[in-house]
Every structure is written in C-alpha cells, then in structure tokens.
Amino acid sequence: MAIELIVNVLLMVGSVFCYWYVGATMPTSPESEMGAEQWPQLLLVLLIIAIGFNLYNYFKSNKKEDIAAAFADFFPSVFRFVKSKLFIGMFMLMLMAVLYEPLGFITTCLLFMIGYGLLLGARRLVPLILSSAVIMVILYVGFSVFLGIMLPRGWVPFLRSFALFVESLFGR
Amino acid sequence: MFDLDLLTTGFGILLAPKMLFLVVLAVALGTLFGALPGVSATMAVTLGIPFTYSMTPVQSIVFLVAIYCASITGGGMTAILFKIPGVPSSAPTTYDGYPMAQRGEAGKALGIQLISSAIGGLFAALAMLLLCGPLTTAAVSFGPAELFAIAFLGLSILTSLDTDNICRTIISGLIGLLLACVGLDPLLGVPRLTFGFRSLNSGFEMIPIMIGFFAVTEVLKQTVKRTQLSAVGEVKQMKTVFPSFKELWLVRWVMARCSILGTVIGILPGAGATIAAFMCYSAEQKLSRHPEKFGTGCIEGIVAPEASNNAATGGSMVPLLSLGIPGGNAAAIMMSALVLKGVQMGPMLLVKQPEFLSATFASMFFANIVMVLAAIILAKIFVQVLRIPYSTLGPMIIMMATIGAFATKNIGEDVITMAVAGLIGFVIISCKFDISAMILGLVLGKICESNIRRAYIISPGETLWETTCNVFTEPLKIAPVPLTAILVTVCFLVLVSPGLKKLWDKRKAARS
Numbered sequence: 039m040a041i042e043l044i045v046n047v048l049l050m051v052g053s054v055f056c057y058w059y060v061g062a063t064m065p066t067s068p069e070s071e072m073g074a075e076q077w078p079q080l081l082l083v084l085l086i087i088a089i090g091f092n093l094y095n096y097f098k099s100n101k102k103e104d105i106a107a108a109f110a111d112f113f114p115s116v117f118r119f120v121k122s123k124l125f126i127g128m129f130m131l132m133l134m135a136v137l138y139e140p141l142g143f144i145t146t147c148l149l150f151m152i153g154y155g156l157l158l159g160a161r162r163l164v165p166l167i168l169s170s171a172v173i174m175v176i177l178y179v180g181f182s183v184f185l186g187i188m189l190p191r192g193w194v195p196f197l198r199s200f201a202l203f204v205e206s207l208f209g210r
Numbered sequence: 211m212f213d214l215d216l217l218t219t220g221f222g223i224l225l226a227p228k229m230l231f232l233v234v235l236a237v238a239l240g241t242l243f244g245a246l247p248g249v250s251a252t253m254a255v256t257l258g259i260p261f262t263y264s265m266t267p268v269q270s271i272v273f274l275v276a277i278y279c280a281s282i283t284g285g286g287m288t289a290i291l292f293k294i295p296g297v298p299s300s301a302p303t304t305y306d307g308y309p310m311a312q313r314g315e316a317g318k319a320l321g322i323q324l325i326s327s328a329i330g331g332l333f334a335a336l337a338m339l340l341l342c343g344p345l346t347t348a349a350v351s352f353g354p355a356e357l358f359a360i361a362f363l364g365l366s367i368l369t370s371l372d373t374d375n376i377c378r379t380i381i382s383g384l385i386g387l388l389l390a391c392v393g394l395d396p397l398l399g400v401p402r403l404t405f406g407f408r409s410l411n412s413g414f415e416m417i418p419i420m421i422g423f424f425a426v427t428e429v430l431k432q433t434v435k436r437t438q439l440s441a442v443g444e445v446k447q448m449k450t451v452f453p454s455f456k457e458l459w460l461v462r463w464v465m466a467r468c469s470i471l472g473t474v475i476g477i478l479p480g481a482g483a484t485i486a487a488f489m490c491y492s493a494e495q496k497l498s499r500h501p502e503k504f505g506t507g508c509i510e511g512i513v514a515p516e517a518s519n520n521a522a523t524g525g526s527m528v529p530l531l532s533l534g535i536p537g538g539n540a541a542a543i544m545m546s547a548l549v550l551k552g553v554q555m556g557p558m559l560l561v562k563q564p565e566f567l568s569a570t571f572a573s574m575f576f577a578n579i580v581m582v583l584a585a586i587i588l589a590k591i592f593v594q595v596l597r598i599p600y601s602t603l604g605p606m607i608i609m610m611a612t613i614g615a616f617a618t619k620n621i622g623e624d625v626i627t628m629a630v631a632g633l634i635g636f637v638i639i640s641c642k643f644d645i646s647a648m649i650l651g652l653v654l655g656k657i658c659e660s661n662i663r664r665a666y667i668i669s670p671g672e673t674l675w676e677t678t679c680n681v682f683t684e685p686l687k688i689a690p691v692p693l694t695a696i697l698v699t700v701c702f703l704v705l706v707s708p709g710l711k712k713l714w715d716k717r718k719a720a721r722s
Contacts, residue, residue: 139622
C-alpha cells in the first residue's frame with residue numbers, strides 16, 4: 039500500500055518536472071503548428087490529471103489508519119524484502135546483466151543457471167550443475183552455431199581464450 | 211491485391227527447405243512454450259525473437275506467426291490435462307476440458323481442442339488474406355490525421371478492457387506514449403527528454419524492453435509464487451483421440467460462429483485471444499439449448515474457446531499488416547522485430563512488399579496443419595517436458611531472453627536495459643498498472659505523434675486552434691466525411707463508456 043502511494047507521488051513529481059523541462063529545452067514552435075514540446079506536454083497534462091485522480095481514488099478507498107499503519111511498517115517491510123527470495127533474484131539478475139559481457143556467455147550462463155536454480159529450490163547440486171551445463175551447451179550450439187548469433191566471449195583473458203577454443207571446436 | 215501469384219509466392223517462400231524446417235521448429239517451440247504455465251503467447255513470441263536475427267524480414271514474420279499460432283494451441287493442452295491454462299486465452303478451456311479429462315476422456319478432449327484450434331486458425335488465415343487487401347487499399351488514401359485517429363483508437367479500446375482499473379490503465383498507456391517521446395524529435399531532429407544522455411538520443415530500444423517486461427517479469431513473478439502442476443489421471447497413457455465426423459457435424463455452427471467472432475475480436479486493436487475465448491464461451495452458453503451442460507465437460511465448451519482464440523491470432527495480424535498498427539502485445543513484438551530489420555510498417559508495406567501478406571497467410575495455414583500433427587506425435591513428450599522443474603526452466607527462460615536482448619545490437623547495455631525493464635515491470639504489476647497498455651503506448655507513440663504533427667503541418671491555419679479544427683473536420687478525399695472527427699469521437703466514447711456504465715450501475719443499484 040505504501041509503495042503504491044510512493045510510486046504515484048514520484049510519478050506526479052516526475053511528470054511536473056518533465057512538463058517544465060521539455061518546455062524549457064525545446065525550440066519555440068510556430069503558432070499554427072504542433073511543436074516538438076507540445077505533444078509530450080499534452081501527454082504530461084493528461085498524465086498529471088490521471089495520477090491526481092488515481093491519488094484521489096487511493097485516499098478514498100483506503101482508511102487513514104491503514105495508510106498510517108502501512109507507512110509505519112514501511113522500513114521493516116523493506117528489510118523483509120531485502121531478505122526475500124525476490125530481492126536475491128533481482129540482485130542475481132542485475133549481476134548477470136552487468137557481468138554478461140565481461141565474463142562471456144559460457145561462464146555467465148552456467149553460474150546464473152546454478153545460482154537461480156538454487157534460489158528456486160533445487161536441492162541436489164550435482165544434477166543441477168549437470169542440467170545447467172547441458173542447457174548451456176544446447177543454447178550455445180542452437181544460437182551461436184546453428185543460428186549464427188554472436189554471443190559474448192568475455193573480456194577476462196582466460197575466459198576469452200576458452201570461448202575461442204570452444205568456437206574452434208565448431209569450426210567457427 | 212489478392213491473386214494467385216501472391217499465394218504462389220507465399221507457399222514458395224514457405225516450401226524452401228530451410229523455411230519449412232523453421233516453421234516446424236516454430237510450431238514445436240510454440241506448442242511447448244504455450245503449454246508451459248507461466249509462459250504466455252506473448253512471451254513465446256518474445257522468446258522466439260533471438261531465432262529471427264539471422265533471418266530475412268519475411269522469414270522472421272513467418273517464424274513468429276507460427277510460434278504465436280502454436281502457442282495458443284499449446285496452452286489448451288495444459289488447460290485440459292492440468293486444469294492450468296498454459297496461456298490466458300485457454301482459461302475457458304479448463305471449464306469443460308478438465309471435467310472431460312476427469313471422466314477419462316482426456317485424449318478425446320485433446321483431439322477436439324486440436325481440431326477446433328486448427329479450424330479457427332485456418333478460417334482466420336483466410337479472412338486475413340481477404341481483408342488485408344481492401345483495408346490496405348483504403349488505408350493508402352488515408353492522410354496523417356486519419357492514421358493518427360486509427361492508432362489512437364487502438365489505445366482507447368485498450369483502456370476499456372480492464373474496466374476495474376481504468377485510471378491505472380490510462381496512466382500506463384500515457385507513460386508508454388511519453389516514453390516514446392524520448393530521443394530525437396521525429397520532425398526537428400533535436401534531442402528531447404534525454405536529460406543530456408547521448409545514449410538516449412535514439413530513444414528506448416524496444417526489443418530489450420519488451421523482453422524484460424514479458425519474459426523477465428514473469429520469471430520474477432514465478433519466483434515469488436510458482437504455478438504447481440498436478441495432472442489428472444495417468445498422463446503417460448494419454449493418447450490423442452480425434453472426434454468422429456458425426457460429433458464434429460454437431461458442433462459445426464459453434465465452430466463457425468466462434469471462428470467468425472474470434473477473427474472480428476482479433477482485428478480490434480487491443481482486444482485479443484483471451485477476450486475472444488471468454489466472449490465466445492459465454493455467447494455459446496447463452497445460445498445453447500442445454501446451457502446446464504457447460505462446465506461439466508461438454509464438447510461445445512472446448513470448441514468455443516479454442517476455435518475463437520486461434521481465430522483471433524489471424525485477426526490480430528490484419529491491422530498489423532494493413533495499417534502498421536499492432537492488434538495486441540504479440541503483434542507489437544512482431545512489429546518491433548520487423549522494425550529492427552529496417553521494415554517500414556504502415557499501409558505502404560503490402561503495396562510495396564505484398565509477399566509479407568502471402569507469406570504470413572502461408573505460414574498460418576501451414577502452422578495450423580502441422581500443429582495438429584506435431585501435437586499428436588509430441589503430446590507424450592510435451593507432457594514429460596512439463597515435468598521439468600521450474601528451477602531449471604526459469605533460469606533458462608532468462609538466459610534465452612538475455613541472448614535475445616544482447617543480439618539486438620551486440621552490446622551489453624541492452625542486457626542491462628532488459629534486466630532493468632524486468633524489475634520495473636515487476637514494480638508496475640505490483641502497483642496494479644498495466645504493462646500491455648504501456649507497451650502499446652510505447653509502440654504506437656511514434657506513429658501517433660508523427661502523424662498528428664504532420665497533419666498540423668498540411669492543414670494550415672492562422673492559429674493552433676484553427677489548425678486543430680481543420681485537422682479534425684476536413685473531409686477525407688475518398689469519402690465526403692470527416693473520418694478523423696468520427697474516429698476521435700468513437701475514441702472518446704470508448705474512453706468514457708466504462709465510467710458511464712459504472713455510474714449507470716450505481717444509480718440502478720441505488721434505485722432498486
């Protein structure tokens with residue numbers, strides 16, 4: 039409940055700022071034409087009205103005590119969220135996205151498959167590692183060898199050498 | 211536009227050995243993706259994108275269309291065997307498919323589902339072939355104002371679909387439209403809403419964002435709350451049993467009505483297979499002489515949703531191919547995939563490259579036939595594949611999504627964009643906003659803006675107000691009616707109708 043209100047308020051503030059920003063940064067348009075700033079400004083005005091209505095609905099459908107209780111529980115719930123599977127999953131996802139190019143496809147895929155598999159409740163490590171390796175090979179062969187899609191080799195020297203070695207096995 | 215040469219071209223493209231293999235692969239992948247709970251038809255098409263990078267634009271649309279058709283059918287299999295719709299449009303199939311399976315007639319239910327899906331799909335493919343030509347001919351003579359109004363109609367219909375959440379859906383659509391404004395201005399070429407970031411000059415990359423929204427967000431949702439599968443009976447013994455001709459003859463009108471209605475609903479921008487399936491199920495229940503049998507495992511209860519949801523796939527291709535306006539999420543993804551390959555979407559597409567229509571028709575025609583054969587041969591394998599734990603499937607979906615995002619431009623930033631879009635998508639859903647509305651806004655944003663602004667340039671006036679009046683009241687060259695004004699009025703009515711209906715219901719309730 040608290041996050042919903044926060045998101046709406048942030049959207050409102052962002053919309054007002056963007057309305058001012060786009061007006062200030064775009065060249066002045068001719069009087070009879072729709073200029074570069076007017077279309078986004080029109081959308082922003084509608085957006086501000088819609089968010090205002092949504093906020094009105096929010097306060098109408100939620101009791102004051104409930105909102106206050108949601109905000110009192112906000113920081114504890116943030117801590118709970120940080121400890122949750124979802125947050126760990128989100129963190130792993132971002133980490134994978136950032137490391138995808140530096141570590142290359144082979145390493146990132148293998149590590150992510152094992153890590154996320156454990157997060158999703160896989161208990162037996164050996165079958166998980168084996169299935170992750172098999173899927174990694176299927177994806178690599180399917181996309182890189184058969185479809186000719188470029189997969190990152192990695193920037194780390196020995197990982198890059200290994201990727202080049204794998205590519206040489208498939209005659210690429 | 212419709213001649214035999216077109217069909218020859220279409221089937222010529224399709225019957226090339228490589229293309230034939232790709233369509234069979236697309237059908238197998240689509241059926242599998244569709245059957246997996248948590249993988250919607252949209253996500254199936256999204257996951258198909260990486261396969262298309264090495265294809266020509268025509269091959270890409272053939273491949274993606276085959277995946278789309280097959281995934282809708284695949285969803286029905288899980289609905290019958292596990293009471294969990296693989297795709298949302300298969301939800302009404304569970305009402306009668308599962309009770310039939312519980313009676314020990316799972317094979318027969320699957321047979322009816324496959325035949326209905328194929329007939330619905332084939333009908334829609336034919337309708338698409340016949341409708342696209344005249345619609346394109348009409349659309350070619352449309353001016354920018356009319357094209358803006360048609361694009362806007364797509365957005366306004368979407369807002370009336372989720373009637374319990376109108377305000378949030380409007381906000382989502384507006385955010386999508388606003389995000390489409392980021393980048394170089396389409397007419398002046400100056401950076402707009404980029405906040406000084408040069409990387410934003412080309413705007414947001416559609417494919418990584420869509421992959422993030424539809425694939426990554428879904429896996430995150432499943433991380434929190436997973437869909438558990440529990441099959442009815444002994445699925446290892448399951449064998450597809452086709453209905454007799456007599457049984458099919460009894461449901462011929464149900465099949466015909468639902469195929470027509472499904473195609474019409476599919477054509478409407480924003481409305482898609484899910485709405486078609488629910489509407490047809492409900493309509494057939496009302497029309498039936500034995501409505502009490504619905505929900506107990508009757509054949510009509512499977513035929514209605516399955517024929518209509520497959521028919522909607524063909525319908526959704528009509529506005530995409532003839533007007534360049536996606537009829538739904540899956541069509542929006544196909545459009546983005548084609549735009550990435552440099553294809554100019556819009557009414558001129560079929561005029562300049564009619565092979566897009568013929569190849570799409572050939573693909574749908576072939577996919578709907580192959581789908582039946584594939585489902586018979588692979589049914590048992592699919593049932594086993596459904597037993598793959600989500601701890602393996604979830605990360606695999608993310609890695610496929612990552613390959614798709616990276617291959618857009620072969621840069622790591624796109625993978626980060628995908629991951630961030632996935633996280634934002636999760637927050638959006640948690641705050642009850644509508645991702646579909648946002649994506650449609652994002653896809654239609656540029657079409658809306660460039661057309662409305664061009665309309666202002668070619669309809670001169672002394673002031674902005676005078677120009678606005680000219681834009682909306684000028685009659686169309688081919689017809690003596692101000693089409694823009696009519697369409698915008700329809701948009702307005704569609705926008706306010708859910709609110710008015712709510713008010714009406716409240717008053718009615720207060721009176722009674």
